[in-house]
Amino acid sequence: MNSSPTQGIRLEVRGLSKSYNGQPVLRELTFTVERGEVFVIMGPSGSGKTVLLKHLIGLELPDAGEILLEGEPVSAPETLTRHRVAMVFQSGALLNSLTVAENVGLYLAEHRLKPPAEIRRIVSEKLALLGLAGTEDRLPAELSGGMKKRVAIARALVIEPQLIFYDEPTSELDPLIAVTIGREICRLNRDLGVTSVVVTHDRDLAFGIAHRIAVLYAGRFLALGTPDEVRAHPDPVVQQFLRADFSFTAEPTPTLQPVAP
Amino acid sequence: MFHDLGEVLLLLGRTLRALPHTVRQGRKVMEQLFEIGNASLLMACLLSLFIGGVLALQTGPVMAERGLHHFIGQIVGLSMCRELAPVMMAVLIAGRIGSAMAAEIGSMQVYQEIDALRTMSINPVHYLVLPRLVAISIALPVLVIFSILVGWVGGALVAVTNYQISISLHGYVKSLGNGVDVMDVVNGLLKSFGFAVAIGAIACQQGLATTGGPRGIGRSVTKAVVNSIVVILLLDYVFTRLLMHLD
Numbered sequence: 001m002n003s004s005p006t007q008g009i010r011l012e013v014r015g016l017s018k019s020y021n022g023q024p025v026l027r028e029l030t031f032t033v034e035r036g037e038v039f040v041i042m043g044p045s046g047s048g049k050t051v052l053l054k055h056l057i058g059l060e061l062p063d064a065g066e067i068l069l070e071g072e073p074v075s076a077p078e079t080l081t082r083h084r085v086a087m088v089f090q091s092g093a094l095l096n097s098l099t100v101a102e103n104v105g106l107y108l109a110e111h112r113l114k115p116p117a118e119i120r121r122i123v124s125e126k127l128a129l130l131g132l133a134g135t136e137d138r139l140p141a142e143l144s145g146g147m148k149k150r151v152a153i154a155r156a157l158v159i160e161p162q163l164i165f166y167d168e169p170t171s172e173l174d175p176l177i178a179v180t181i182g183r184e185i186c187r188l189n190r191d192l193g194v195t196s197v198v199v200t201h202d203r204d205l206a207f208g209i210a211h212r213i214a215v216l217y218a219g220r221f222l223a224l225g226t227p228d229e230v231r232a233h234p235d236p237v238v239q240q241f242l243r244a245d246f247s248f249t250a251e252p253t254p255t256l257q258p259v260a261p
Numbered sequence: 262m263f264h265d266l267g268e269v270l271l272l273l274g275r276t277l278r279a280l281p282h283t284v285r286q287g288r289k290v291m292e293q294l295f296e297i298g299n300a301s302l303l304m305a306c307l308l309s310l311f312i313g314g315v316l317a318l319q320t321g322p323v324m325a326e327r328g329l330h331h332f333i334g335q336i337v338g339l340s341m342c343r344e345l346a347p348v349m350m351a352v353l354i355a356g357r358i359g360s361a362m363a364a365e366i367g368s369m370q371v372y373q374e375i376d377a378l379r380t381m382s383i384n385p386v387h388y389l390v391l392p393r394l395v396a397i398s399i400a401l402p403v404l405v406i407f408s409i410l411v412g413w414v415g416g417a418l419v420a421v422t423n424y425q426i427s428i429s430l431h432g433y434v435k436s437l438g439n440g441v442d443v444m445d446v447v448n449g450l451l452k453s454f455g456f457a458v459a460i461g462a463i464a465c466q467q468g469l470a471t472t473g474g475p476r477g478i479g480r481s482v483t484k485a486v487v488n489s490i491v492v493i494l495l496l497d498y499v500f501t502r503l504l505m506h507l508d
Contacts, residue, residue, distance in 0.1 A: 059376050081382055093377035095369070107381045110388065112285075159381065 008036035008195035009070050009083050009162040016055060016065035025051050027219040028065070036193045038185065040206040043216035044241060049199040050090070052216065053167050056197060057087050069163065083163065086156035090168040092148035094140040094155070100127070101136035104155045126154040130184065146177035153184060164188070166198040170205050178202065182209050203242060207231070215241065265488065268470065273462045275386045276394050286392045293396030297358050301404060304357070305350055309408040312345050313337055313415030321419065321426035330426055334433040335440025337416030342445040343452075346408035348497055351456035354401055355489035359464040362393055363485035366468025367478040375469070385469070394461040401457035402450045409446065413437060452500045459496060460489045 011033040018026040025048045033039040043049050054060040056067055058074045072079040094103045102109075104126060105119040114122065127133055130150040140148060149169065156164055166185065170178035182205050188194050189209075200206055206213055207227045214224040215238050223233040231242065283290065316337050324330055366389055369375050375385050420426050420433050428436075467485040471477045 054376075057380055059379060085380070087377070087380040089373050089377060091373055093373040095374050095377070096372075097365075106383070110381070110383050 007162060008034075008193045010035050011056065011163060011195065011197065012068040012071070013056070014066050014068070016052075016062050016067065018051060018055065018060070018063050025219050026055070026062070029219075029221060030065075031214060031221065031224060033195055033197055035195055036189065037211045038189050038196045038198065038209050040198045040200060040210035040213045041216055042201060042203070042206050042213055042241070044201060047216045048219045049201075049216055050167055053087075053165055053197070053199050057085060057165055084159050084161045085163045085165070086159045086161035087165040088149070088152045088156050088167065088169055090171055092140070092145075092152040094148055094151055096140050098140075099136065100132070100138050100140070100143070100151050103140065103151060104158055106155065107159050122158060123154075126157050127151070129157070130154050131180070145172045146174070146181075149173065149177075149181065150184075153181070157188070160192075161194055163195045163197070166196065166200075168200055168202075169198060170200065170202045178205060181205075185209050217241075265466070265470075265484075269462045269466045272386070272390065272466045272469070273458070276390050276462070276465075279384070279387050279391045280395075282387050282391060283395055286387065286395075289388075289392035290395050290399075293392050294400055296361075297354070297396060297400040298403075300361075301354060301357055301400075302407065305353060305404045305408050306411045308349060308353060309341070309346065309411040310415040310418075312349060313341060313412030313417075314419040316340055316345070316412075317416040317419040317426065318423065321423060321428075325426050325428075330420075330428045331432060331436050332440070333420050333426065333428060334416070334436030334438075337420070338413060338437040338441035339445060341409045341412035341416075342441060342449045344449075344497075344501075346405045346412055347449045347453040347456060348493065350401060350404050350408050351453060351460065351493045352490055354397065354404070354457070355460045355464075355486055355493065358397060358400075359460045359489045360482045360486050362397075362461070362464035363468045363471075363482045364478055366390075366465055367471035367481040370469060370471045371474055371478060390461075390465040390469075393465060394458065397461040398454060398457045401460075402453045405449055405453040406446075409449065448504050451504070452497065455496055455500055456493050459492045463489045463492060 013029055013031050016026055016029040017024065029052065041049055041052065051060065055062055056074070058080060061075060067074045069079055069083050069085070072082070074080065095106070098106065101120065101123045105123045108114045108119045108122065109116075124133070124136065127135060130153060132147060132150055132154065135143070135147065135151070140151070143151065169181050169185065173181065185196055185198065186209050189196055198206070198209065210227055212225060213227055213230045215222045215230060215233075217237055222235045223230045223238045225233070230238065233239070317333060320336050321330065321333050324332060369389070375389075378385050378388055417430060417433050420428050421430050464485045467481040467488070471481040
């Protein structure tokens, strides 16, 4: 395992395509996430965001194209051991049979990177950082949705990642906790220089934390640029997605068309 | 079916390659051993007591009628060692432990816990499959030893107390001692080891192959138990022929 101090790494995607049962889900996506950047992938449900994320972290293999971390293919086993990469799953994906402390310290314990006492100290420190001090001995089933997500972030932080992927980090959370999570993502980026790739359909979060935003729709990027560039993008689908709101007093806002295969 | 078989063999190969990591997973092996023993020992003893008793009850009166009651201990002893204890314990473990393994790993698969392990560079075969396979391979032969002993006791209880058989305890034990030797017990233990590997590999493979939410977990559990029982019976025939040939 690489134990150098945290420093963001560069992610490059070239011509990524994927189909399931003949239905294209990702279509020739090409983009780069620079070191220390917060890159947000937005899009409506079913647009291929989570599938893209699974490809980026090597959980799925593409039909075509390549994904490179600092120039090395993510599919090569040594790439993910050379670079520290973490993922915060939408559900948290905490191991239900382990306590919070065991979940957070799992990476260090399984790879025997630190002695048990040191692991306990690091775990307590990371949990305190996310406002979860005192939850060490609780089981995931005893935590609220927001707490689970913060434990998942603490578990990712223990890896001292150079690149973090977040899958819908604020879904199922109330606005206050969502703001806390967004602030945490920014703080990690600012203090540690971590490269962050955030998949979300939460517009407030996206425009609050992103250096650049990509809008994914039907497996293609409709817009890619700084928040201001995306806000001003002329594509009608992008504008519909960005302007959809809950004002029912006037004419209802037109809904987005379902994602066509 | 052949796809599943191929997957099981691949998983078995990967687990065998991971065997040198067993010591690192020692704590999890112990936890699994406790789980298997704790969940199954009482049931195994109860089942074996009645199997031994029924065996004596079915064969005893007929043999006693023909003056062959001094063979009852031998029949109960050999049947328990070579056939009944290994097969019945394997079926019991497939139902109780194989199903639990498939359900637990299947649930971890559905709820992305296994993906989370992979993103932390933790190999699910080392972390989940290896401890379970090692634990079941140790636990099943141990349970079979208990089963054989309790089965003999069950046979003795019936043989001694049933008025149609009416053999003395000493006579039963002598008959058992004359008919059963260590190799018969070893024979049963070898079979049970083979069954344990098959149950563990099938259950873990089904768990890892789970898709589609809670319904998928249910489907994996059913397939794990049914496939295990079918494989146990097939392997039983193969092992029996092989061991007879070696005898």
